[in-house]
Amino acid sequence: MPHSHLPARPGPNVRRAIIAVPFLAAILLAMRLDRGPIRSATDAAHPGFMLRDETSAAGIHFVHHRPTFDPKIAGIEPHVAAVGASVSVTDFDGDGRPDLYFTNSRFGEPNALYHNRGDGTFEEVAASAGLADLNRPGEGVSMGAVWGDMDNDGREDVLVYRYGYLALFRNIDGHHFEDITEKAGLHRWVNSNGAIWLDYDRDGLLDLYVTAYFRDVDLWHLADTRIMHNSFEFATNGGKNLMFHNLGNGKFEDVTDKLGVGSTRWSLAAASADFNGDGWPDIYLANDYGPEELYLNDHGRRFVHATAGLESESKSGMGVALGDAFNRGRIDAFVTNISERGYLFQNNNLRVNEMSERGRFRNVSEGEIADAGWAWGSQFGDFNNDGANELFVANGFISADRTKSYWYAMSKIAGANGRLFEDAATWPAFGNASLSGYEQSRVYLNRGVAGWIDVASKVGVKDLYDGRAVALADLSSRGAVDVIVANQNQPALLYRDYPDRANHWIAFKLIGTRSNRSAIGAEVVLEAGDLRQRRVIDGGSGFASQNDRRLHFGLGSHEWVDRVVIHWPSGTQQILLRPAIDRFVTVTEPRR
Amino acid sequence: MTEVTEATAAGGNPLTRSWRRASEIDPRYLIAFLITLVLVAAQLRYHMLGSYDRLVLALAVCTATEALLSWFDRGKVVNLLSAYISGISLTLLIKPQGGALWPFVLGGFLAISSKYVLRHKGNHLWNPTNFAISALLLAAPDRVSILSHQFGNDLTTNLVIWMFGLVIAARVGVIHITLAYVASFLLLGAARAAALGQPVIPEIAPITGPMYQLFVFFMITDPRTVVRGKRGQIVVAVLIAVTETLIRFASDQGWALPTAFNAAPPILALAIVGPVAKWLDLRR
Numbered sequence: 001m002p003h004s005h006l007p008a009r010p011g012p013n014v015r016r017a018i019i020a021v022p023f024l025a026a027i028l029l030a031m032r033l034d035r036g037p038i039r040s041a042t043d044a045a046h047p048g049f050m051l052r053d054e055t056s057a058a059g060i061h062f063v064h065h066r067p068t069f070d071p072k073i074a075g076i077e078p079h080v081a082a083v084g085a086s087v088s089v090t091d092f093d094g095d096g097r098p099d100l101y102f103t104n105s106r107f108g109e110p111n112a113l114y115h116n117r118g119d120g121t122f123e124e125v126a127a128s129a130g131l132a133d134l135n136r137p138g139e140g141v142s143m144g145a146v147w148g149d150m151d152n153d154g155r156e157d158v159l160v161y162r163y164g165y166l167a168l169f170r171n172i173d174g175h176h177f178e179d180i181t182e183k184a185g186l187h188r189w190v191n192s193n194g195a196i197w198l199d200y201d202r203d204g205l206l207d208l209y210v211t212a213y214f215r216d217v218d219l220w221h222l223a224d225t226r227i228m229h230n231s232f233e234f235a236t237n238g239g240k241n242l243m244f245h246n247l248g249n250g251k252f253e254d255v256t257d258k259l260g261v262g263s264t265r266w267s268l269a270a271a272s273a274d275f276n277g278d279g280w281p282d283i284y285l286a287n288d289y290g291p292e293e294l295y296l297n298d299h300g301r302r303f304v305h306a307t308a309g310l311e312s313e314s315k316s317g318m319g320v321a322l323g324d325a326f327n328r329g330r331i332d333a334f335v336t337n338i339s340e341r342g343y344l345f346q347n348n349n350l351r352v353n354e355m356s357e358r359g360r361f362r363n364v365s366e367g368e369i370a371d372a373g374w375a376w377g378s379q380f381g382d383f384n385n386d387g388a389n390e391l392f393v394a395n396g397f398i399s400a401d402r403t404k405s406y407w408y409a410m411s412k413i414a415g416a417n418g419r420l421f422e423d424a425a426t427w428p429a430f431g432n433a434s435l436s437g438y439e440q441s442r443v444y445l446n447r448g449v450a451g452w453i454d455v456a457s458k459v460g461v462k463d464l465y466d467g468r469a470v471a472l473a474d475l476s477s478r479g480a481v482d483v484i485v486a487n488q489n490q491p492a493l494l495y496r497d498y499p500d501r502a503n504h505w506i507a508f509k510l511i512g513t514r515s516n517r518s519a520i521g522a523e524v525v526l527e528a529g530d531l532r533q534r535r536v537i538d539g540g541s542g543f544a545s546q547n548d549r550r551l552h553f554g555l556g557s558h559e560w561v562d563r564v565v566i567h568w569p570s571g572t573q574q575i576l577l578r579p580a581i582d583r584f585v586t587v588t589e590p591r592r
Numbered sequence: 593m594t595e596v597t598e599a600t601a602a603g604g605n606p607l608t609r610s611w612r613r614a615s616e617i618d619p620r621y622l623i624a625f626l627i628t629l630v631l632v633a634a635q636l637r638y639h640m641l642g643s644y645d646r647l648v649l650a651l652a653v654c655t656a657t658e659a660l661l662s663w664f665d666r667g668k669v670v671n672l673l674s675a676y677i678s679g680i681s682l683t684l685l686i687k688p689q690g691g692a693l694w695p696f697v698l699g700g701f702l703a704i705s706s707k708y709v710l711r712h713k714g715n716h717l718w719n720p721t722n723f724a725i726s727a728l729l730l731a732a733p734d735r736v737s738i739l740s741h742q743f744g745n746d747l748t749t750n751l752v753i754w755m756f757g758l759v760i761a762a763r764v765g766v767i768h769i770t771l772a773y774v775a776s777f778l779l780l781g782a783a784r785a786a787a788l789g790q791p792v793i794p795e796i797a798p799i800t801g802p803m804y805q806l807f808v809f810f811m812i813t814d815p816r817t818v819v820r821g822k823r824g825q826i827v828v829a830v831l832i833a834v835t836e837t838l839i840r841f842a843s844d845q846g847w848a849l850p851t852a853f854n855a856a857p858p859i860l861a862l863a864i865v866g867p868v869a870k871w872l873d874l875r876r
Contacts, residue, residue, distance in 0.1 A: 015665050016709060023705045026698050027731055033694055034732035231746065233638060291639075312639045342733040342851030345689040370690030408843045408854040412794045415801020417747055420793060428794045 037367075047445050047455045048384030048503070051483060051495035053463070058475075058494050059121045060114055065106035066489040067141045067163065070222045075429040078398050079406075080219070081105075083193055084163075085468040085486035086144035086544035090156045092129070093174040098473040098548045100484055101126075102492055103142035103160065107135050111142055111160070120476060130177045131158065131169060137220070140164010140189070144469065144544035148197035148206045149517040150246060156518065161192035161210060163219055170250075185251050189216050191239050197520050197539030198272040198281045199569045200259070201300030205246040206516045206539065209283060211267035212239025225425040229266055230418035232316075235289035237422070238266035261303045265290040269319040271541040273331040274523060276355040279571055281521045286317030286335050286543075292349070294361075309360035315346040319543030323380025323389045324534045325350060326448065329525055331536055333361065334391060336375035336543070340436050343407050348372055348393075369444050369452040374436035377470035377543035381481040383443070383459075385503035385554030387531045391444040391452065394467025394485050394543075399437030406433040438464045441485070465490045473548035477584060479505040481552055486544070504555040506581045510537065513589040514570040521569035524551050528558040555581060619764040620673045626760050627680045627810060630753060634684065634802075637749065640739075646696045647683045653700030654679035661708045674720075678703045681721040681810060685803070686728065687737045695736045699724040710867070713874045717867035719814045726863040729852035738856045739803050750800055757809035766813035772826040773812055774799065776833030784837055788844055795840075807858050817866055819873035828869045836861035 010018070032038065055061075064085040069077055084105025089098045097116040104111050110132035114122035126132035135141045140162035147156045155171035166186045169177035181187050191214035197206040216239055217227055229235035240262045244252035256262040265287040275282045280297035287293060292310040295303035318336040325332040330353040337346040347370040351361035372378075373395040380389040398406070409428035413421045420426050441461050444452040456462070465487035475482045480497040487493065506526070510519035520539040525532065535551045555561065564576040568589050579585050631647075634640045641647060658675035662668065679700060688695045703724035707716040710723070728736045761767040781795040798804055812818075812832060818825050839857040842849055853860050 009667070012665075016711065019661060019665065019705055020709045023702065023709045026701050026705070027727055030695075030698050030702075030728055030731040033698075034734050234746070313642050339689065341689070341735075341737075342729070343737055343855050345687050345737050347690055366691050368690070404846055409794070411798075411855060413797050415803055416797030417750060417800040419747065420797050420800070426791070426793050426797070428790065 047459050048386055049459060049497055049499040051383065051443065051459050051461050051497055053460070053493060054120075054496045055492065055494045057120070059123065060100070060492060060494055062102045062112045062114075062124075062492040064102070064486060064489055064492070065104055065109045067105045067107075069219045072222050072225050073219075073227070073424045076424050076427045078400065078430045079427075079435070080424070082398055082466075082488060083468065083544070084141060084143050085488045085490075085492075086142070087469045087471045087484050087486040087492065088145045088147055088158075088540075088546035089471050089473040089484070089548045090147035090158070090546075091549070092147070092156055092158075092171060094155060097477065098475055098550070100471075100473075101131070101145050101147070101158070102486055103144055103544075104135055105141040105143065105163075107137055107141065109135055111135070111145075116475060118476075125175075129175060130179070131160075134160055134162070134167060139167075143193050144195070146195050146197055146540040146546050147518075148520050148539055150197070150206045151250065152204070152512075152517040154517060159186075159195055159197075159208060161190065161195045163191045163214070165189050166192070166210065180250065183250055185253065186244060188242070189218070190242065191216060191219065193544060194267065194269045195540055196270045196272050196283075197516075197518070198283070199516050199521055200243070200281055200297055200303075201245070202280070202515075202569055202571060203248075204512070204514055204516055204570060205248050206518065206520060207246045208244040208252060209261065209270055209272070210242045210244070211270050211285065212241050212264075213266055213268060213288070215239050226423045228422050228424050228427075229289045230422045232289055232414050234291075235266055235418075236264050238264050238289075240264050241267055241270075241285075259303050260305065261295050263287070263293055265293065268317060269541075269543045271320045271322050271333070271538060272521065273322050273536045274521075274567070275331060275353055276359075279567075281569065284320050284322075284333055286320040288316050288318065290317075291315075292317050292320070292335055292351075306359075308355065309362065310351070313349065313363065315349070318374075318376045319378055321378040321380055321391070321542050322536055322538065325352065325380070325389060325446070327388060327531060327533050328352075329532045329534045331523070331534055334378055334380065336372065336378050336393060336395075338374050338436070339371040340374065340407055343411060345371065348375055367451050368454050372442040373439040375442075376468045377485075377545050379470045379472045379483075379542050379545070379547060381472045381483070382505075382552065382554035383481050383497050383499060385479065385499045385505045385556065387503075387528075387533065387554050387556035387558070388446040388448065390446050391442075392470050392472070392483050393442040393444065394470045394487075395436075395441060396439035396464065396466040397436040398434055399464070399466050400434045401432045402434060402438065404431065404433040406430060406435040409433070410435065437466065440464055441467055461495060463487075463493060465493065468543060469545035470542050471545040471547050474507060474550065474552055479507070479552075479582060499554075502557070504558060504581050505553060506555060506561060506579065507550050507552040507584045508564070508566075509550045509584055509586045510566065510568075511586065511588045512568065512570070513591050514572060515568045515589055518549060519568070519589070520549070523567040525565045525567070526553050526561060527563050527565075528555055528561045531556065531558055550584065620671070622760045622763055623810070624673055624677055626756055627677050629756060630806070631680050631684060633749065633752065637746075641683065642691065646693060647680070649693055650683045650696040650700050651676065651679035653697050654682070654704055657701050657704035661705060665708050675704055677810070678720050678724075681806065682724060685721070685725055685739045685806060687739055689735045689737075692735060695728055695732070699728055702727050712871050715816070715870070715874055717817065717870045718863065719811050719817045719866060722811050722859060722862050722866065725856070725859055726852065729856055729859070730850060733851045738859065739806075750805070753805050753809075757805065761809060761813060764813070764815070766815065766818070766825075768822055769813045769818065769825050769829045770808045772829040773808055773833055776830045777836070780833055780837040784841060784844070787841075790844075803856065804858065807862070811859075812862055812866075817870055819869050824869075824873065828865065831869070832858070832861050832865045835865050
């Protein structure tokens with residue numbers, strides 16, 4: 001055989017050198033990819049809107065104060081006390097202008113009710129309304145509030161949920177509120193970070209779903225320190241969520257067990273919509289230390305716990321926002337989670353609703369939208385009126401000493417056996433360390449199939465506060481979606497939206513008759529040429545927040561709307577043809 | 593992680609027939625069985641993969657790289673079992689930002705190719721998975737993190753993995769390495785806690801976590817990268833624990849280390865001590 005004609009096999013050192021070339025290239029490539037995608041995704045030189053911080057100009061000077069608890073858990077108090085900043089939108093005096101309610105969380109510090117004067121400024125009226133002094137020893141501290149017309153008298157009432165007793169206030173005359181908690185049968189201690197109004201049985205009366213985080217311990221008088229979660233991934237030792245049925249006589253009945261909605265998974269937030277299109281409002285939960293949960297409403301008789309693809313990733317759900325992410329005429333869910341570079345990438349979930357076809361949600365979160373740091377409240381809103389939703393995400397957990405991070409200490413216990421860290425005394429002392437502090441909020445521009453990109457800096461959102469609740473409202477009724485952010489232990493912010501004027505819009509104010517008067521749970525599907533979008537009136541969503549009850553749709557360059565289909569909570573379907581655009585349209589539910 | 597190319601004598605323990613049968617099994621298969629068990633348990637019980645594409649990708653890259661490079665370097669395709677073990681280990685341990693798949697591609701390639709590049713006297717110096725994870729954590733800390741708590745913090749799962757792990761480590765003849773490291777970790781953790789005036793439990797708690805389970809049963813016991821002789825192996829295991837203690841001490845003090853050191857102290861300690869010890873061993 002003519003072996004001498006074959007090329008000589010390179011020696012071992014040469015072979016090694018040849019292999020070393022792609023080996024080194026792989027390391028360099030990893031370093032390059034660490035800086036971001038090789039093909040830049042930034043084509044957002046003109047996002048089409050600006051968000052300007054006009055907090056002071058609007059006269060909003062609210063500063064949240066975090067709670068203090070039993071000294072037994074002083075070592076990790078910064079962690080336990082890192083919630084409570086909330087904001088909800090309401091029109092409590094019925095003047096057609098959205099007002100704002102912020103909660104505080106330290107004994108003696110008042111909540112704030114900002115009345116919208118209509119000239120771009122607000123006046124604080126919580127004390128005169130009777131909604132200020134809600135943070136008192138023995139009763140608890142506020143964590144958030146949800147508004148809804150529970151007695152259908154045309155005035156929005158409010159439930160304040162606390163680490164402590166629930167507090168329900170009836171709106172007497174549009175200016176003053178009466179505490180009816182005891183009479184309503186709601187004097188229950190719940191360490192709650194969320195609640196929603198929904199009419200689960202479609203009887204025209206708003207019911208209440210209250211989420212619970214810690215068990216119903218008194219955090220100021222602890223018997224022992226075994227109060228924490230028993231798993232970072234699958235904890236079920238949280239407080240029990242509660243459902244209260246509105247009996248219509250000013251009283252509520254606890255129907256949690258009857259309906260099967262008493263999750264004990266450390267729920268931080270809930271939101272409701274008819275996800276599977278059967279006409280009944282379902283419940284979606286964002287759970288800390290565990291997978292998300294979906295409860296499907298079985299004709300108001302009970303709820304069925306559906307896996308729906310949500311069990312595949314157990315993370316730390318912080319909040320859940322609802323919106324039509326890709327203009328498919330469906331309500332999708334965006335669930336915020338925790339990411340800290342180098343330590344943990346839980347990644348946010350953008351769950352595309354495929355309940356009707358496949359009985360499940362599909363997570364399509366990737367790229368920039370997956371990592372918003374330690375993300376909390378978020379909301380879908382069409383800030384540029386182009387007909388596609390953007391996403392505003394508040395983030396940042398604890399901003400303290402910039403030179404000290406608790407992440408290393410956290411990593412010691414996060415992988416440990418659950419019985420160890422269930423005891424708060426086991427945790428390394430927090431001291432003055434930061435934990436994912438000083439993070440910049442994200443504003444994700446929706447580019448459809450091209451993905452979402454963060455344009456926060458570009459549109460003017462540069463604050464580094466520890467954001468918690470995000471609520472959206474067109475505060476001056478001018479066809480723009482303003483953003484209100486409640487920051488933990490820090491000042492609240494109002495970002496006014498300035499969309500490009502080329503785009504059109506339309507907004508709807510719905511008044512229920514057979515349905516609850518607030519029309520909470522009503523879903524509106526708008527069709528304009530190739531544009532199709534669905535929105536739902538929420539009774540609480542995001543994290544510790546509630547949006548304007550009026551639904552805003554951007555239309556882009558569409559100069560007319562073909563039709564609007566309103567799915568009222570009562571089951572009534574109403575169709576509007578060619579409504580006028582660039583204005584608010586008030587729709588009252590047909591009585592028959 | 594662990595690669596075994598030679599069957600290790602079990603010593604003819606006559607206790608049970610099943611143990612004798614197990615003694616006749618090529619240790620590579622026991623290691624592969626254990627890592628597969630961990631993967632399946634983690635997925636069935638905790639859905640920790642998130643998606644199967646990363647598993648398929650990591651396995652494909654590892655095995656393809658091994659086949660290609662062994663053919664190129666040695667003129668034949670070697671047994672791919674160790675590449676399989678590396679692929680699964682990477683899938684379990686790498687946690688990328690935003691569901692990115694490239695860390696599994698680059699990690700798989702780096703793990704296997706490191707065996708062909710970073711060599712001395714015909715032996716590779718780094719445990720392949722340890723090298724790949726360390727490289728990714730150092731090169732791309734903004735995009736890659738390591739498994740920290742996705743095993744549910746559950747005692748039952750801990751016990752099952754420890755039980756199988758110890759049995760198989762004994763069968764493979766490396767249990768002394770595991771035990772030497774664990775004992776050192778506990779003692780040094782307690783000493784560090786005392787030196788810092790901190791409670792002991794947070795300092796020794798990590799040993800019950802998933803990263804450590806994979807570390808003590810698959811990484812530090814890799815027969816191809818440990819030194820020769822039981823005594824030397826025990827010394828190296830202790831040195832790894834000492835180095836980890838130094839890293840942790842620096843982290844406790846808030847020194848400005850790369851995040852990889854804070855997030856994965858044992859992985860980096862092995863990446864530092866392991867190849868030096870192996871290199872010195874090969875020079876003897």
